[in-house]
Amino acid sequence: MTKYFFIFAILLIASPVLASEIDTDKDGLTDEEEKYYYTDPMNPDTDGDGYWDGVEIDFDYSPHLGDGKKFHENDFDGDGLNDWIERWFKSDIGKEDTDGDGYTDFDEVMSGYGPVNVAATSTFDREIIVDRTLQRLYYFVDNIKILNLPVSTGNPETETPDGEFIIERMIDMKSYVGEDYDLPNVWWNMQFKPMYYIHAAYWHNDFGRRTHSHGCVNMKYEDAEIIYKHMDIGVPVSVTGTTPSKYWVES
Numbered sequence: 001m002t003k004y005f006f007i008f009a010i011l012l013i014a015s016p017v018l019a020s021e022i023d024t025d026k027d028g029l030t031d032e033e034e035k036y037y038y039t040d041p042m043n044p045d046t047d048g049d050g051y052w053d054g055v056e057i058d059f060d061y062s063p064h065l066g067d068g069k070k071f072h073e074n075d076f077d078g079d080g081l082n083d084w085i086e087r088w089f090k091s092d093i094g095k096e097d098t099d100g101d102g103y104t105d106f107d108e109v110m111s112g113y114g115p116v117n118v119a120a121t122s123t124f125d126r127e128i129i130v131d132r133t134l135q136r137l138y139y140f141v142d143n144i145k146i147l148n149l150p151v152s153t154g155n156p157e158t159e160t161p162d163g164e165f166i167i168e169r170m171i172d173m174k175s176y177v178g179e180d181y182d183l184p185n186v187w188w189n190m191q192f193k194p195m196y197y198i199h200a201a202y203w204h205n206d207f208g209r210r211t212h213s214h215g216c217v218n219m220k221y222e223d224a225e226i227i228y229k230h231m232d233i234g235v236p237v238s239v240t241g242t243t244p245s246k247y248w249v250e251s
Contacts, residue, residue, distance in 0.1 A: 028054015038076060038094045039063045060084065080106030081146075088144055091115040109141050110230035126235050128167075128198070128227070130217055132160060133241030135208050135249050137198070137217065139227065149223045150208025152201065154215040156243055161215065165192040165237040170228065178214060187221065188228035192237040200224035210248045 022031045027044030034041040039053045046053050049066035056063045062074040062083065072084035079096035081089075091098040091105045098105050098115050105115035112123035124142040131138065132153045139147035153160040171189040175182075189199040201207075201218035212218055219227070244250070 027052040029057060033057075036093070037063060079104045081109060085109070085144060085146065089115055089142075107230070109146065110139075110226070111232075112141060126232075128192075128235065128237045130160065130198075130237065130239045131241045132162070132211075132239065132243045133249075135210070135244075137219065137223075137227075147223075147226070149219065149227075151198075152204070152207050152210060152212035152218040153239075153243065154213050155211045155247060156245055158214040159243045160213070160217055160239055161193060161196060162239045162241075165239070167192055167231055167233055167235045167237060168194075169233065170231060172228075176216075181214070188219075188224035190228060190231055198224070198227070198237070208249070211244060212247075 023029065024031055024041050025044040029037065029039060029041075031041045034053070037053070037057060039046040044052045044054075046063050047056075047066040049056075049068075051061070053063040055061075057071075060071045062069045062071050064076060065074050070084075071087070072082045074083045075081065076083055076093045077086075077096050081091070083093045086093045086105065089105070089109055091109075096104045096106075099108075099118040099120075101108075101118040103113075108115040109124075112126050114120040114122070114124070125140075127140045129138040129140065130136075130151065130153065135151055135153060137147075137149045137151045138145055139149070168191045170191070173185055173187050174189050175184040176186055177183070183203065186202075187200045189197045191197050196215050196217075198217040198219065200221040200223075201212070202221065204212050204218070206212050207218065207220055
């Protein structure tokens with residue numbers, strides 16, 4: 001019995017520790033995981049906020065920011081995708097272009113492509129949801145909310161139609177003319193129903209606060225440009241919620 005116990009003990013001591021299991025600073029993240037999260041493998045508390053890196057990751061807090069900031073509140077590489085979204089799509093939180101194909105991770109995800117494989121041809125499902133109640137536009141990829149943007153939908157007497165639609169056509173710049181309006185040179189127009197568009201608006205700055213149109217969805221120029229740049233014909237558009245009765249949100 002003693003002989004076999006001695007042999008077992010020798011084998012146990014001699015058993016190599018896999019590199020993937022080494023946790024030098026004993027913070028709950030292996031050294032390999034520290035590389036992925038760009039945390040310090042020699043320091044259990046990279047951001048010095050009093051909580052170990054492994055605990056912060058487990059509870060979706062950022063190990064870089066401190067002050068109780070959540071993982072989704074940090075964009076470590078500044079590519080436009082927050083760290084939580086990068087983790088979902090398995091991209092590198094420290095590289096703007098994980099697969100090195102010349103397109104940022106943000107551009108690839110926004111267009112529905114995986115950001116980690118240069119040869120990827122399959123695309124993720126995308127969807128635009130317009131919330132008339134809150135005057136917001138949400139952009140989803142693979143059922144993950146990528147953008148949350150302020151908009152102005154149709155006024156109570158000229159509501160943006162609710163329902164399920166698709167992007168039918170796209171026009172860089174067009175003019176809108178009606179009985180009481182004449183709006184030339186409107187950029188980034190995405191038609192989701194005949195005569196109804198998502199587009200930039202230069203004639204007001206009430207986005208997210210009140211309705212402001214004859215049924216179209218008004219956006220800030222820079223926000224509309226981002227959506228337009230990554231848009232394709234056929235992407236679903238869902239209009240939900242209730243139009244504010246007195247124009248203003250929560251009125």
